[in-house]
Amino acid sequence: xxxxxxxxxxxxxxxxxxxxxxxxxxxxxxxxxxxxxxxxxxxxxxxxxxxxxxxxxxxxxxxxxxxxxxxxxxxxxxxxxxxxxxxxxxxxxxxxxxxxxxxxxxxxxxxxxxxxxxxxxxxxxxxxxxxxxxxxxxxxxxxxxxxxxxxxxxxxxxxxxxxxxxxxxxxxxxxxxxxxxxxxxxxxxxxxxxxxxxxxxxxxxxxxxxxxxxxxxxxxxxxxxxxxxxxxxxxxxxxxxxxxxxxxxxxxxxxxxxxxxxxxxxxxxxxxxxxxxxxxxxxxxxxxxxxxxxxxxxxxxxxxxxxxxxxxx
Ligand code: NAD
Numbered sequence: 001x002x003x004x005x006x007x008x009x010x011x012x013x014x015x016x017x018x019x020x021x022x023x024x025x026x027x028x029x030x031x032x033x034x035x036x037x038x039x040x041x042x043x044x045x046x047x048x049x050x051x052x053x054x055x056x057x058x059x060x061x062x063x064x065x066x067x068x069x070x071x072x073x074x075x076x077x078x079x080x081x082x083x084x085x086x087x088x089x090x091x092x093x094x095x096x097x098x099x100x101x102x103x104x105x106x107x108x109x110x111x112x113x114x115x116x117x118x119x120x121x122x123x124x125x126x127x128x129x130x131x132x133x134x135x136x137x138x139x140x141x142x143x144x145x146x147x148x149x150x151x152x153x154x155x156x157x158x159x160x161x162x163x164x165x166x167x168x169x170x171x172x173x174x175x176x177x178x179x180x181x182x183x184x185x186x187x188x189x190x191x192x193x194x195x196x197x198x199x200x201x202x203x204x205x206x207x208x209x210x211x212x213x214x215x216x217x218x219x220x221x222x223x224x225x226x227x228x229x230x231x232x233x234x235x236x237x238x239x240x241x242x243x244x245x246x247x248x249x250x251x252x253x254x255x256x257x258x259x260x261x262x263x264x265x266x267x268x269x270x271x272x273x274x275x276x277x278x279x280x281x282x283x284x285x286x287x288x289x290x291x292x293x294x295x296x297x298x299x300x301x302x303x304x305x306x307x308x309x310x311x312x313x
Contacts, residue, residue: 006233006276006283014158015151015292019064022299026065029306037306038067039097039126039298040089044082045075045105049240054101060295066302069095079108083119090121096306097126099298102176123309126301129175137180140187143308144301149181151293152213152234153188161211161232161282164189169206171195171222171271172215177236181213202226214271220250222272230281236290237271250274 030036039061043054054070061068071089073082082100089098098120104112117125122132128146136142156163168190172178182194195205206212206226212233214222219239227233241247247267251257251274261267270286277283284290 005278006280008277009155009159009232009234009282009284009289011155011284011289011292014155015296017158018154018293018296018300019060022296022303023064025303025307026299029303029310030065033310035094036065036067037096037302038069038094039099039302040069040071040092040095042071042073042082042085042089042098042100044073044077044101044108047103049238050101050103057099057295057298061299061302064299066299067094075105075107077105079112079115082108082112082116086116086119090119090124096124096309097298097302098124099127123312124305126298126305128180128301134175134180137183144305145184145297146176146180147297147301148177148215148236148290148294149184150301151290151297152181152236153184154297155234155284155290155293156211156232159282163211165191166210167191167193167208168211168213169193169195169209170213170215171199171202171206172213172217172236174215177215178213181215181236185211185213216271218271219246219269220271220273222276224273224275224279227276227279229279231279232282233272233276233280233284234290235270235272235284235286237269237286238291239269239271240266241269242266 026037041054041057043050058068058070071085089095100116102113117129120130122130125133126144128144133144137145168185170178170182173194173196182192186192195202203226207228209231212231215236217237219241247258247261257267268287
């Protein structure tokens with residue numbers, strides 16, 4: 001049986017704290033301007049994971065008093081139709097934030113995601129993926145920082161984990177998570193190493209980390225030999241596992257997660273192996289770690305976008 005020693009960083013609790021600070025801000029905006037801040041979410045197709053993410057975003061937004069306008073396009077929709085919808089939301093006075101849920105259907109072409117992010121008005125870009133907002137992030141003056149990496153910083157700050165003067169290692173260099181994560185850690189005075197699929201001897205690089213962020217997309221990839229004893233390990237990965245043997249080998253026969261799997265036929269696991277809990281000083285669970293923070297920061301960004309637009313008149 002695994003003896004877990006790491007302190008578990010409770011994303012649900014920290015996300016609730018952030019949401020509690022957003023809700024009064026939303027109410028104040030609503031009474032001042034006679035309308036609630038509004039988030040437009042665009043979902044193309046019926047990807048099951050995206051359906052769940054979007055449902056959670058709609059629910060959390062509504063609970064905080066935001067108006068959430070979910071616009072759907074069929075999987076057969078074209079890139080032109082999607083760009084047209086984004087332009088409509090850009091032009092709408094009542095929409096303060098725009099989020100286009102990735103991934104887009106492969107049929108839209110390889111450059112589709114970039115073209116869509118490029119088309120979103122930077123003032124409404126609550127995901128922070130427009131090149132203007134990426135540039136601001138790099139310069140340390142992000143107004144709308146990307147939700148997941150910004151959520152990780154909130155998680156560290158609100159858990160009392162120092163960032164300055166630490167060595168942070170980020171595994172993954174995507175535009176959505178790895179790169180902006182590295183920038184935010186750098187701005188907080190960490191010494192940052194970014195690793196990726198071509199990094200030689202990854203475990204020995206990762207083992208230097210005081211703060212290790214895994215954003216890879218491979219179930220249980222980060223094993224205890226990647227982790228310096230006592231390090232903080234942030235697990236961004238969301239991986240659906242459907243193989244019974246893999247679930248049993250990860251969690252051990254009789255574990256609650258195995259029972260969950262038997263009930264549902266699949267479970268979600270992170271990029272970090274459960275045995276890392278025996279080595280790490282602090283660890284984010286999956287589910288219930290970084291995921292809820294991503295949504296909380298989305299709400300925060302939507303309010304910030306609404307306030308900035310209102311201030312500009
Ligand atoms: P991505 O596929 O765009 O990028 C993955 C990165 O991992 C790449 O930069 C690649 O170089 C690196 N990588 C892949 N295989 C590797 C290997 N063998 N060794 C070292 N590095 C390797 O993925 P992404 O969009 O950055 O997402 C990463 C994970 O985070 C996914 O599981 C995704 O579902 C999850 N995610 C979670 C949230 C959240 O809210 N918790 C938000 C966004 C993404």
